Amino acid sequence: MKSPIATLALAGSLATLTVCAYGQSPKSGFFRPAATPKTGSQPTASATSSALASGSQAGASAPTDPNIRPANVAGAMPALDYPDQNQTPKIALPQDAIEPYLLTKDVGPFMVLAKTFRGPDAERSALALVLELRNEYQLPAYILRSKDFPRNSNIRNVPPTAPAGMDRARLTDPERVRSFDEAAVLVGNEKTLKGTEELLHRVKKIRPKCIDNLPKLYAWQTGLSKATRTTNPYVPAQNLFPGHNDPFVTRMNKGPNSLYNCTANYTLEVANFSGRGSFVIAGTQPLNDLGLKKSPLITAAEDAEKMAQSLAKSEEIKQLGQPVFVYHDRSSSRVMIGAFNAPNDPAAVQLRERLLRLAVPLIQPDPTTGRRKAVTDTMIVPAAALTEVGPLKPQ
Known part of the structure; x- marks a missing residue:
């Protein structure tokens, strides 16, 4: 084992070597000055000082960077461009x-x-x-x-x-x-x-x-x-990466008016029923059959089915020659009319215009006799664009 004095002596010698390595002559290593153009010899300190003195007396300006442009001059900055x-x-x-x-x-x-x-x-x-x-x-x-x-x-x-x-x-x-x-x-x-x-x-x-x-x-x-x-x-x-089918949603759409029975690619939404949103202090309800029976969403599903059945039986809708569908999910129930294979089908445009004219008469009784009851107690509102059926069906 080395003594403390020997350890200090070794550390001192290492420090001396480090100082000597960094204290080498300016004429060697990375600190070597540039050679003169004529002879290639190293300039001396006196020659450098005399050159600086002569430059200052002659009034020579310091070199400038040509890439620096003034910011307050119009058109000084060139427009961005790509080589290609x-x-x-x-x-x-x-x-x-x-x-x-x-x-x-x-x-x-x-x-x-x-x-x-x-x-x-x-x-x-x-x-x-x-x-x-x-x-x-x-x-x-x-x-x-x-x-x-x-x-x-x-x-x-x-x-x-x-x-x-x-x-x-x-x-x-x-x-x-x-x-x-x-x-x-x-x-x-x-x-x-x-x-x-x-x-x-x-x-x-x-x-x-x-x-x-x-x-x-x-x-x-x-x-x-x-x-x-x-x-x-x-x-x-x-x-892109569709998830697994929801078996609960699949069971809800097994009715006679289910959208799953639609063989076309597009349909027109006319009504949307959903449950009310609120803060539940006691805790969230389970998303299963029991939780659905206690949820106000059950009323939305019943209202949608009731409207679909009433519209399918009305003479006004029968004259249009288009089927009525219902689609249920975990957040809403929608009523849809029509089956179209193209998103810009002219028949869809005619159907929407006709439904807009029938929106008010369907919720009012016959003004002439007063015997006919209103077809539905909720006004239909045809959507501005068709709904794609494929993503709503189980894969």
């Missing part, structure tokens, strides 16, 4: 209509993001790639513009927040002009994650000819090796 926007395409870009190739919510929902284009010719460049992928590789390719992308600043008329009848974005002013020039190419119409993985490996191996003739940021970018998996942004999140 200053290039010119080497091929003639297609001038076909872009609307048939725009992404819709019926595609996917799992897809592959192949390429993104930026600049004034972004849409035409994306169209060139889409046409080559469809014609040469038989792949379903689509265009998604940044101004059509949902959940941005422009959400009006952009799915999935748009009405159910809109399958793709339909922008109007001012959203149509307040957007960036950017377009992406999405490939695929896969329903599962496994399918999109196989599609991703296939897309990454493709080297489209148009990529070599379109503006790009780096010269070595030739193929689609940077492709990645994505999802259709027009599809709601709850439809």
Whole structure:
């Protein structure tokens, strides 16, 4: 064991070596000054001081950074630009209509993001790639513009927040002009994650000819090796990974007027019954059959069934030739009329206009005889858009 004196002596020698290492001559290591242009020799301290003195006497100004621009001068700051926007395409870009190739919510929902284009010719460049992928590789390719992308600043008329009848974005002013020039190419119409993985490996191996003739940021970018998996942004999140079926909701919709009996894709909602909301101090009620019997929601379900039966028996609704449905869930009960296969079916528009005219007569007795009772004691209110039946049915 070393004595304390030996330990202190060893520490002192290490400290001395450290001081010597950092106290080396200015002419060596990283502290070596730059050599003079003529001889390459090291300048002395007296030469440096005389040079500084002569520079100050001659009135030479200090060097300035040319990238520093004054903030109070108009036009001093250049506009933002991207290198690939200053290039010119080497091929003639297609001038076909872009609307048939725009992404819709019926595609996917799992897809592959192949390429993104930026600049004034972004849409035409994306169209060139889409046409080559469809014609040469038989792949379903689509265009998604940044101004059509949902959940941005422009959400009006952009799915999935748009009405159910809109399958793709339909922008109007001012959203149509307040957007960036950017377009992406999405490939695929896969329903599962496994399918999109196989599609991703296939897309990454493709080297489209148009990529070599379109503006790009780096010269070595030739193929689609940077492709990645994505999802259709027009599809709601709850439809991407649907949860398990609720057996309680399934049992509630086993009546004769159940929406599960509708074979069409869309229907029109005319009434919505729900339980009242309140703060329960004693504690929450269980979400089971016993809790439902004690909940005011049971009245909503009965009211919806009663209205559906009354509407189905009324002569006014029979003349329309459309069935009446009821749908129950854990929070509300809805009454719906009609069965349509398309969201923009002209028959749906006519049905809604007719129901608007019948809304008041259905809750009033016959004004001429006074013998007929009111069909329903609650006024129907047709919705502005059709309701999609598929997501409401058990998978």
